[in-house]
Amino acid sequence: MRNSDVDGVALEITELDYAIGNRRLFSGLELSVAIGETLAVLGPSGSGKSTLLSCVLGLLRPDRGSVRVAGTEITKLGSRGLAKTRAESIGMVFQFGELLPELSPVENVALAAMLARKASADIYQRAQALLDELGVPEAKTSASLSGGERQRTAVARALINSPVLLLADEPTGALDAEARDKTAGMLFDVPKRHSCGMLLVTHDLAVAARADRVVSIVDGALETVSIKEAVS
Ligand SMILES: Nc1ncnc2c1ncn2[C@@H]1O[C@H](COP(=O)(O)OP(=O)(O)OP(=O)(O)O)[C@@H](O)[C@H]1O
Numbered sequence: 001m002r003n004s005d006v007d008g009v010a011l012e013i014t015e016l017d018y019a020i021g022n023r024r025l026f027s028g029l030e031l032s033v034a035i036g037e038t039l040a041v042l043g044p045s046g047s048g049k050s051t052l053l054s055c056v057l058g059l060l061r062p063d064r065g066s067v068r069v070a071g072t073e074i075t076k077l078g079s080r081g082l083a084k085t086r087a088e089s090i091g092m093v094f095q096f097g098e099l100l101p102e103l104s105p106v107e108n109v110a111l112a113a114m115l116a117r118k119a120s121a122d123i124y125q126r127a128q129a130l131l132d133e134l135g136v137p138e139a140k141t142s143a144s145l146s147g148g149e150r151q152r153t154a155v156a157r158a159l160i161n162s163p164v165l166l167l168a169d170e171p172t173g174a175l176d177a178e179a180r181d182k183t184a185g186m187l188f189d190v191p192k193r194h195s196c197g198m199l200l201v202t203h204d205l206a207v208a209a210r211a212d213r214v215v216s217i218v219d220g221a222l223e224t225v226s227i228k229e230a231v232s
Contacts, residue, residue, distance in 0.1 A: 007071065010035050010165040010197025011056065016065035018048075018055060025051055026062070027220030033197035035164065038188055040211035041201045042225055047217040049201035053167055056199065057090065058082040070164035087116035091158030091196070093187075095170040098154065101143035105136050105153040112157045130156040133193075134186055148179035155187060159194055166190060168200040172207055184210055 009032060016029040025048040033039045043049050054060040055067055058074045067074040070089040077085060099108045109127035113120075120126070134152040139145055142153060151171060158166055171187060172180040188210045191198045200211065205227060208214045215222040 008035050009033075009068075010037075010070065011199060012066070012068045013056070014066045016055065016067065017063045018051065018060065019063060020051075024220055026055075026065075026217075029065070029217075029221050031199075031215070031222055033165070033199050035195055035197050036192050037213070038191055038198045038200065038211040040208035040214045041199065041217065041222070042203070042205070042208050042214060043201075043217040045203075048220075049217065050169060052217070053169055053199070053201060056165075056167060057086060057092070087118070087161060089164045091161065091163035091166045093151070093154050093158050093166070093168040093171045095173045099142040099150055099157070102141055104140055105131050105138070105142055105145065105149075105156070108142055108153055109157045109160050113160045116161045118161050127156065127160060130159055146179065147175050148183050151175065151179075151183050152186060155190065159190065159196075162194070163196050166194075166196050166198040168198065170202055170204075171200065172204065173202070180204070180207065 011031070011033040013029060013031040016026045018026040041049055041052065051060065055062050056069065056074065058077060061075060069085060072085050072089065074082070074085065103111065106124060106127045109130060110123045113123050131153065134156050136145070136149050136152045136156065142150060145153065168187065172183050175183060184207045190196070202208050209227040214225040214227055216225045
């Protein structure tokens with residue numbers, strides 16, 4: 001499926017309820033991310049940001065509601081369907097990159113295509129082109145890269161299978177201020193260049209401020225945040 005075939009909607013969540021024990025984390029939560037759009041989710045520690053990503057990835061099944069990624073209802077899929085949808089439609093960037101340190105950047109990126117059975121004969125060229133676009137220098141191992149370069153490699157790895165939806169969990173949380181600003185600048189350019197939607201969770205207002213829309217989890221639902229108010 002090409003990203004242009006999904007009605008312009010990367011992610012749509014409706015009427016989402018999720019409780020852990022007696023604590024209701026989401027109550028009728030609604031969210032949508034269009035292709036080319038970036039949405040930042042703010043919220044204090046424990047408000048449910050990572051749980052929201054887990055519901056989108058299908059790692060957690062909500063008590064009620066719908067989660068559609070590129071038009072596919074995640075909540076109804078079995079393990080095989082979930083694995084397929086994750087591989088074909090979702091790219092994920094974690095706080096600490098989670099690269100295989102002994103592999104080179106290009107091997108890390110190409111491996112993601114191989115695991116998704118999307119590796120073509122030109123996979124190394126495609127991986128290298130993405131790394132060049134994102135400004136990652138050549139290196140024998142990823143362990144020798146700077147923190148910012150590792151995160152750029154993680155973004156290239158997330159993009160190699162042309163996802164409709166890019167998820168990012170505190171992608172700049174482990175970087176110093178300069179690397180954070182450079183990495184965030186690169187990351188927020190990705191959705192338009194690669195025709196995907198991006199849902200990013202962060203504590204960092206300076207990072208969130210770059211998004212097209214910013215929301216916060218309040219009483220189990222999302223509220224629009226005006227960054228100017230949040231900073232003051
Ligand atoms: N498996 C679990 N069992 C019990 N409680 C859990 C479980 N997973 C998450 N929680 C609780 O659910 C709440 C939401 O957790 P979550 O990790 O989604 O928050 P968060 O907003 O991502 O926090 P942080 O910013 O600190 O990463 C927290 O209070 C957490 O302790």
